[in-house]
Amino acid sequence: MSSLYVISGMAGMTGNEVARQLLRRGDHVIGFDNFFASSMDAISDIIDEPALLFFAYDLDNLAQMADISARVVERKGRYDRVVYINCAAVVHTEWFYNINATFDTNVVGMRRFLEQAILVGADVFINCSTSEVYSMRSWEEGGVRESSPVLIDTAEQSQRTSYAAGKLLTEFFMKDAVDKGLIAGCSIRFANVYSKNERFAKHIIPHILNSLERTGQVTLLENSRENRRTFLHNFDSCAAVLALVDAPGALDGSVYNVATDEEVTILDLVALCARLLGIDDVHVEFEGFRESDPKRRLLSTEKLRGRTEWMPVIALEEGIAQCVEHMRAGA
Numbered sequence: 224m225s226s227l228y229v230i231s232g233m234a235g236m237t238g239n240e241v242a243r244q245l246l247r248r249g250d251h252v253i254g255f256d257n258f259f260a261s262s263m264d265a266i267s268d269i270i271d272e273p274a275l276l277f278f279a280y281d282l283d284n285l286a287q288m289a290d291i292s293a294r295v296v297e298r299k300g301r302y303d304r305v306v307y308i309n310c311a312a313v314v315h316t317e318w319f320y321n322i323n324a325t326f327d328t329n330v331v332g333m334r335r336f337l338e339q340a341i342l343v344g345a346d347v348f349i350n351c352s353t354s355e356v357y358s359m360r361s362w363e364e365g366g367v368r369e370s371s372p373v374l375i376d377t378a379e380q381s382q383r384t385s386y387a388a389g390k391l392l393t394e395f396f397m398k399d400a401v402d403k404g405l406i407a408g409c410s411i412r413f414a415n416v417y418s419k420n421e422r423f424a425k426h427i428i429p430h431i432l433n434s435l436e437r438t439g440q441v442t443l444l445e446n447s448r449e450n451r452r453t454f455l456h457n458f459d460s461c462a463a464v465l466a467l468v469d470a471p472g473a474l475d476g477s478v479y480n481v482a483t484d485e486e487v488t489i490l491d492l493v494a495l496c497a498r499l500l501g502i503d504d505v506h507v508e509f510e511g512f513r514e515s516d517p518k519r520r521l522l523s524t525e526k527l528r529g530r531t532e533w534m535p536v537i538a539l540e541e542g543i544a545q546c547v548e549h550m551r552a553g554a
């Protein structure tokens with residue numbers, strides 16, 4: 224028997240690739256998305272799969288969520304396992320400052336979805352959290368660990384951290400549910416996931432690629448003069464989700480970092496993008512400053528690697544080359 228997966232935010236970067244990898248291995252998927260930050264384009268290759276049921280639904284819509292719940296209950300007996308994966312979230316940086324919008328979906332919506340999973344008797348719940356919870360202590364030698372204390376900027380510094388504070392709260396809901404024996408599961412702290420088919424070019428990689436392709440130049444925040452980041456291809460982020468789902472011992476309600484250790488300066492990232500686009504002479508301008516933005520963010524993935532076989536397989540250069548190819552194919 225195969226498993227039934229219920230995926231919120233399925234058209235997003237994580238959701239669409241998780242669904243793709245699951246369908247490929249013969250599992251069945253019920254997915255939904257309200258297209259807040261995605262479109263049908265990202266799932267056009269899988270939408271007609273007989274093993275996929277997809278709905279244009281909103282996590283915050285109680286009637287629509289009741290429909291999802293009823294469909295799971297109706298089908299549950301046909302599967303050996305039911306797994307909920309909560310990918311829906313208000314994610315992009317511009318929204319981090321909008322405490323009300325992020326709280327409704329990211330915190331209240333997550334908690335309701337977890338409650339639904341428990342009520343239908345699902346076996347596993349995967350909570351997508353974020354490396355943003357490390358806030359201003361996002362770097363240490365060898366990478367920050369899940370057990371490292373966080374040093375979070377508060378409303379005194381910037382509203383930006385409201386997103387991280389909300390996500391941190393979801394980790395407590397997850398742990399509480401597992402500790403009470405209601406469900407198995409874990410939280411995942413992703414760091415800077417990118418994908419070749421991001422629709423809204425607000426993240427740094429599509430921003431750089433689109434700007435360079437159009438104008439041969441790019442405008443970055445002042446922070447980018449110094450900032451370094453790691454970037455995780457969505458194939459690898461999703462492989463980590465599935466590795467955790469398949470590692471019962473790992474589903475103890477705790478938290479897992481999911482990232483690469485390939486740290487680059489943002490300026491080196493621009494140079495890499497330019498090289499892969501075939502642009503020799505790049506002009507970079509700096510404008511604006513983002514408060515509460517750590518200079519470095521490096522996560523240790525030792526815990527994840529100790530409990531699963533996961534390791535990232537797509538190096539940054541290969542991933543950016545895919546983004547370039549996809550961008551040019553769609554131009």
Ligand SMILES: NC(=O)c1ccc[n+]([C@@H]2O[C@H](COP(=O)([O-])OP(=O)(O)OC[C@H]3O[C@@H](n4cnc5c(N)ncnc54)[C@H](O)[C@@H]3O)[C@@H](O)[C@H]2O)c1
Pocket residue numbers: 231232233234235236237238255256257258259260261262280281282283309310311312313314315328332351352353354355412413414415416417
């Ligand atoms: N992308 C990253 O770098 C990153 C980093 C850390 C954590 N995360 C977390 O990983 C998870 C997946 O993010 P992603 O990278 O796929 O982002 P994404 O924005 O590509 O996907 C999120 C999806 O959720 C959908 N959505 C938003 N609100 C919804 C609602 N109310 N109802 C239904 N769908 C809704 C969006 O339309 C989008 O398709 C999120 O929880 C996010 O917080 C992402």
